[in-house]
Amino acid sequence: MKHLLTVTLLALLALTASAQANQKGSAVEQEILxxxxxxxxxxxxxxxxxxxxxxxxxxxxTHTNAxxxxxxxxxxxxxxxxxxxxxxxxxxxxxxVFGDTAVVTTHWRVTSHSATAVHNTNARYVHVYSKIKxxxxxxxxxxxxxx
Amino acid sequence: MKRMLxxxxxxxxxxxxxxxxxxxxxxxxxxxxxxxxxxxxxxxLQLEKDWVDALIKADTAKLEELYANTLVYTHSSGSVDDxxxxxxxxxxxxxxxISIDREDIKANVYGNSVVVTCKATLKLKSNGExxxxxxxxxxxxxxxxxxxxMVAHQTTRLG
Numbered sequence: 001m002k003h004l005l006t007v008t009l010l011a012l013l014a015l016t017a018s019a020q021a022n023q024k025g026s027a028v029e030q031e032i033l034x035x036x037x038x039x040x041x042x043x044x045x046x047x048x049x050x051x052x053x054x055x056x057x058x059x060x061x062t063h064t065n066a067x068x069x070x071x072x073x074x075x076x077x078x079x080x081x082x083x084x085x086x087x088x089x090x091x092x093x094x095x096x097v098f099g100d101t102a103v104v105t106t107h108w109r110v111t112s113h114s115a116t117a118v119h120n121t122n123a124r125y126v127h128v129y130s131k132i133k134x135x136x137x138x139x140x141x142x143x144x145x146x147x
Numbered sequence: 148m149k150r151m152l153x154x155x156x157x158x159x160x161x162x163x164x165x166x167x168x169x170x171x172x173x174x175x176x177x178x179x180x181x182x183x184x185x186x187x188x189x190x191x192l193q194l195e196k197d198w199v200d201a202l203i204k205a206d207t208a209k210l211e212e213l214y215a216n217t218l219v220y221t222h223s224s225g226s227v228d229d230x231x232x233x234x235x236x237x238x239x240x241x242x243x244x245i246s247i248d249r250e251d252i253k254a255n256v257y258g259n260s261v262v263v264t265c266k267a268t269l270k271l272k273s274n275g276e277x278x279x280x281x282x283x284x285x286x287x288x289x290x291x292x293x294x295x296x297m298v299a300h301q302t303t304r305l306g
Binding site: 058060062063064065066068094096098099100101103105122123124126128130131132139140142143144145146147 | 217219221222223224225226227253255257258259260262264282283285287289290291298299301302303304305306
């Protein structure tokens with residue numbers, strides 16, 4: 001009888017711990033969604049300092065035309081206003097968490113301009129976040145035009 | 148009373164097992180088999196070669212193993228497949244890969260995940276039509292249940 005009580009208690013304890021782990025999973029999702037919103041806000045405001053924080057040092061940014069930027073070259077474009085974001089809409093946002101990695105896929109419609117042209121893009125992007133030094137940082141952005 | 152306790156214990160345990168299973172994808176990587184960065188890179192680059200071979204041979208059994216259940220596969224047309232849909236299309240033979248040439252391959256290791264980027268030229272027959280796609284390709288691998296699996300694929304056409 002005593003044993004049974006112990007087993008039951010242990011099982012209940014394990015159940016609680018597991019429920020907390022699940023909650024932790026969704027807490028990470030919420031944290032990532034918040035970072036995604038911060039990223040959108042930073043692009044629309046041309047806030048290069050916020051991007052410095054959001055992007056990991058080794059970040060690889062592949063644009064819809066398949067040209068690539070590193071963190072420094074991308075942020076320079078924002079600071080120099082070589083790339084200005086006017087409008088950015090997102091839908092079908094999906095976050096999948098794998099331990100200290102999170103993958104986000106999104107359908108986005110974005111209007112941006114440079115000194116010479118306006119770009120209207122309808123595309124799908126993938127973002128990969130990694131927890132580096134206890135902080136979630138974006139390590140990959142890649143966007144693909146929807147035909 | 149004894150019976151009630153038994154039933155409670157059983158229910159609690161079943162719930163725990165079920166809950167542990169659903170929580171599995173978010174579980175942190177086990178540090179038990181810690182690999183060096185170089186070993187991880189090598190293991191994942193080998194998986195990349197296996198993936199290319201599997202596409203050329205239309206080896207769906209191999210793809211079942213390489214792809215994580217939650218795989219998100221974004222084609223260079225911007226259309227998206229999940230694992231089941233991708234493998235069903237491969238089985239149906241609507242797309243046949245003739246060659247995949249990769250260059251400028253880079254693997255970045257972040258804890259329990261690896262990001263591989265490269266320039267990839269894919270020659271394929273889609274619905275009987277010959278196509279050549281010159282792309283930038285990105286793969287994300289995560290260690291799911293002690294095994295490296297591809298969780299995301301995305302290609303972006305050059306130009």
